[in-house]
Amino acid sequence: MSSSIPTITLSNGVQMPAIAIGTAPLSGSTAEAPQSNPNYVGFFPERVTRSVHLALQAGLRHIDTALMYRCHEHVAHVLRQWFMESSTRKLSREDVITSKVFRPPAPGFGLDDTTVDISSLSVEEITAKVHAHFEKCLVELGVGYVDSMLLHWPSAGGGAGNATTKNDNDSSSGSGMVKIDHDNRAKRLAAWKVLEHYYNTGWARSIGVSNFHEVHIQHLLDDGAKIVPQINQLETSVYIQHTKIIQYCQEKGIAVFAFSPFGRGVMDMEKDEILLEVAKKQNVSPGQVALAYLVQHLKCAVSFYSSSKERMEGNILACSVHLDPEDVTKLEMLQRSASWGLPSPYTLT
Template identity: 30%
Template sequence: MGLITQSRDKDTPSPADSPNFETEQTHHAQKKRRKKPTMADLTFTLNTGTKMPAIGYGTWQAPPGVVADGVYHALKTGYRLIDCAYCYGNEAEVGEGLARAVSEGIVTRADVFVVTKVWATYTTRVQLGLDKSLANLGLDYVDLFLVHWPLLMNPQGNDDKFPKLPDGSRDIVRQGYHHTDTWAQMEALVDPAGGAGKQARAVGVSNYSARYLGELLQVAKVVPAVNQIENHPALPQNDIVRLCKEKGIHIMAYSPLGSTGGPLFKEEIVLKVAKKHGVEPANVLLSWHIPRGSTVLAKSVTPSRIESNFKIVRLDDEDVKLLDGYAEELERTGKVQRFVYPPFGIEFGFPDKS
């Protein structure tokens, strides 16, 4: 089995691998002459009709001063989705890296799917949060704007991002606010019929459990385009993945490797599949999301790793069955592992944290 890199071969995922998985080849099959699709051409179609790349470049926890170069190198490598957030504190660097790639003719702005998120201190001031992010990025619009977490931290607190109470705990607003209030403001950014907004082409959520998403859908006029969640074989979150598919909400997976150097890299099944395809465990863990119908975010600031992560391998039915079986067994026995869970002191409805 070969890697999906800069050309398509018999081992490249086909549109049949997922009901909404598409390539440029799908839309231009009638043309006798066309460029060979690259990894950047592999997309999923959102409920807005917009196409989102199947693999993106994540910027969470990237050290200051290296993000711009990371984004630039990712775009040069072929990534066409960049994920960031106001909370990460690196939107300006993301914009710098994108601007450099545009100025050198590597990409145009329209080529790149930019995602950012409204932070918890702005969930009652969504428009202001979006304006700040756009100013940081140096952009007129983002392709996708997400609610980062379904909560409100004191907007008049002692810190712009992480206000604290005298005892050192997070300054959370627990009365007079519901996460659906934020969604009503998100809906105002786009066309009520689901059309693209001027500053945000699509809106969605992040870190929403099945319970929270159910509450949102009861009152939503616009169905979220995306739910970005921690997702990997050690935390498959199949309940929320199934619900999102039923409702036409696309899953975007962050922390797909679990934790760097963590147990998934040593898991026997992952190693077995990696050996079979002649790739690293990281490539297997990233590739697992494609047949699941999910976009996956790869994260690194090291040029060689940025390039390596872009190589998705086509997993066959046996591979998927092995990895899914491992994931399902962890869920059945209550041994899933969640690596990202900030100390908000709120029960978000995740079964493993209830």
């Protein structure tokens, strides 16, 4: 297996490395939560310094972050160190930083000014807030521009998905999709216009959305977006394949950027019989099979988190695992839920 990372060419020609280190280390009841403070609900931004450093050592050159994760300064700290020693560490500003603004508040998260209360702000207030948050991202990251800036969520609310074996991949055509709120629709467009402005000034080399389903994107285009989003970041894994959104995006030239490819650590992929079977045949781990499926078969970029350099290196190698049609048929059957804890895009108005 080769350790080179494939790139995805965005519709404007920007080359995006197909795998990224995520910077929202898990929270709450996960194994990473310190036992000494079980009441804490929120991110662990302080762990980002270590994981981003390990990711760069492992060879990753794409960092996926967000204003709401409250870790831009930790990312900036590592980047600064690597830029200063660029002759030995080979990090250049050509490497890729994705960030996100326009995230509704969530209980326990984003206590400071990192979120946008979409439902209570007017269109004008949203415009002002997204401008301010965009600039805050650049200041915190210590860069003049980002490589991609995404609208983090289309709206607040939505019910969390659950771990059923039901195949509701088709929620877009069924009764699972909630009605679009017209106020939110206008506010999304206002936020998108801010991103278009910064794209035109060169402060973002590409712009996109996150957690949007096909109707959210189509409304932006119908309502006057001048630029088609170049990226849609979406929870996608072998368990949540979102084939309808992916097909819509790919037809429009929108790159799909899968987040939580390992089921956020909630799913124990090491015990999944189908993943184990394909992994044994390919002589790799179940997690590597799950990642290869996203990159090779669904043609997505992927943002994952890991605290382990070995895991990160293995995830890079997974990009060159070649699944055959028989493997793909088995993996297609793993689809089971439209979301895994976070709201499904189809529940967002």
